[in-house]
Amino acid sequence: MLTGLWAAFALRVYRLGAQNVWWDEGFTIWLARQPFLEMTLGTARDTHPPLYYWLLWPWIRGVGDGEFPARFLSAAIGVLTVAIAGATGRRIGGPWVGLLALWILAISRFHIWWSQEIRMYALAALGVALSTDLAIRVQRAPYSIGRWLSWALAAAVMIFSLYLTVFIWIFQSLVWLLALPRRAWPRMALAQAIVVIPFAVWLAFALPQMATWSAAAPPPSFSAVLYLGTVLWTTGVSIHLERFIAPALLVLCGMMPGLAAQARSIWKSPDRRDRFAPWILLVGGWILQPGIIWWITQPRSFLYTPRLEARYFIPSLPLFVLLLAWSIGAVFAVRRLRPLAGLLLLGFASLSIAVLPEYYTSRHWRADPVLESYLIHVYARPGDGVVLVSGDRFPEFSYYYEQNPRSDGRPPVYTVPRLAVPVRSDTVEAELRDIVARHSRIWLARVESHLQDPEGWVQRWLDGHLYRVLQFPFGHNALILYATSPQVPEIPLENLDSLKWFHRLNDPQGILLGYDQIGRSFRPGEIIRVGLYVRSGLPAPITAEWIREPGQVLAREDLPPLAGSGVLRYSVELPIHPYMPSGDYALRVRMGERLLAVIRGVRVEQTLSPPALAEIAHPMSARLGDRIRFLGYRLQGTRGGTPPTAMPGDTLLLDLYWEAETHVERSYVVFTHLIGETFNPATGNPVWAQDDQVPLEGAYPTTHWIPGQPLRDRYELHLPEETPPGMYTLEIGMYLLETGERLPVSGEGADPVARRLILTPIRVLPGR
Structure with missing residues (x-):
């Protein structure tokens, strides 16, 4: 048990701070940085209850709000949930089931994921696990007032963490009405009152303030909910589900014999009423969750309608884990079925461990979001103001901006737009005029500004009224300093002492x-x-x-x-x-x-190794210009033969192998064309398929090529359904985007007049 808890702890703190705060986490921190009463009022307008915020508020003031310390609260909650799962498993199935439940949850990628988020979902899972454990204990000692009070506290933790868990509380209460003797009902009523009264008071306060709105997404089908839940419970993977649906279904199918064996054993037992309650609490609570998730994501005219998200399955994860452990234990108890139990355990453990490296690798901390806000503090002077155009991304900017302490205070931030969404040419002056009048210099922070200022009206207006004296591009984001004079600003010496990264x-x-x-x-x-x-x-x-x-x-x-x-x-x-x-x-x-x-x-890290020359299926020796060598190609997607054949609707995958002999000073676009004998009416020329791009989809322009280092560059050519049968020519080359001028070619396959390299003929067969 102790080893499993240490493993759970290690897996939840590993790379805990190795990822930037994202929008939801940034909003959580932003709210928790407010005064306590103001924060509580803010949660009333939010889509979640206040308990996690109440815990986070003193936590970040005691240990800090950096990525690691702020997330550590969720990690600790996650480890506690693992311990409770082990205790519950032991209670329902004995020591081995308890050990299995502990280890299964300990290595669950899904649970690790949400134990590393500054959000309330790990706390909700803890509430579900704890209330379920105490519900089982209450059912076994229905007259113990202490157990009833403990359950009431656990249920309050659950429903004050996530509104979705209200349905689990209702289900537990219904099970008790059927399973408990009537003499225990007064104690149950007392426990329910302890839960219901404060929650009803909170709802009476919060519901009138909650907005009615819907996430912009089509409502999911029930099968889509089941599909996602099946993969999440077993692997914790939320994208490209098709990779894991087969093993996930095998795990679920493997559970069924054990659950059936447990139900059969309980039904034959003379005390089946007492033994049946834990089984129903777990199975019913788990099965109920997909239906509830489907219902809350369907369109309605009141409150918040969310889109289907992985996080909504987290509360039911402890129930699934307990059922899986209990099922394995039940199957193992039948001698002839022990190989099945071993296979199920080995398969699930292998699957869980196999998906962990990908999860940890995906956690990556990027510098640009931090640097964008940091540079304001580098140059800031009294009298500066910040105009933030970010749509609803302001919590991400705010998180890092407010981490930089300054003795004279930070320049105030004004979120724009405030008057109209999106910003329009007729509203931009009203948005900015008063702000500019109050400040001698204006910082424009563009963070996902396309969400609410796609035409760039804010930047246009500032360019027309002030001098642009500093500019720092960050991909499609940017930080720009505007001033009333064109003089390049110096850095105040006093700023250096307060800069976090200096x-x-x-x-x-x-x-x-x-x-x-x-x-x-x-x-x-x-x-x-x-x-x-x-x-x-x-x-x-x-x-x-x-x-x-x-x-x-x-x-x-x-x-x-x-x-x-x-x-x-x-x-x-x-x-x-x-x-x-x-x-x-x-x-x-x-x-x-x-x-x-x-x-x-x-x-x-995570860069590509140069390809081995031996992998080039069709080596060639050609040159483009005087600095680039073409080493050959590999063609996939054809149907074999000489020449290779294809059919309308096929997609050809073409890997090109290049090498720069010396530094390339210009950035060239690679063209790949499939040229036919007849004109294509869609293009007005003989090109029937093409893929033109800067190498590696723009990620590796020729100006960055390392001399003497080969590279592999993939292109996709899709043959339209109306492609006529006949002979086609696959050609490649390079050109300057600015002028369209092609690089001269020489060597194998060279057509110096057309400045192209001819790779191979391809025969297109008649369509299906």
């Missing part, structure tokens, strides 16, 4: 004051960004070199002089592309021959 350096000449570097691990598609803090008027240019430890220089940049005076900040960036070597990286900063600093502590 590292001061001891440079005797006072040239490089320090740096900021947010994040430790980076993956393809991200950018390592290091800020160098220098004094203006540098005696010589600064050179920044990105080094893959122990000494491989991958990129070098001479930093241009910055306009302005005082303390300035260079941003040195390294984009992470799919084929960048994994490992530890460092930034070496020099001024001439003088080494200023070596900044370590950055790791690149």
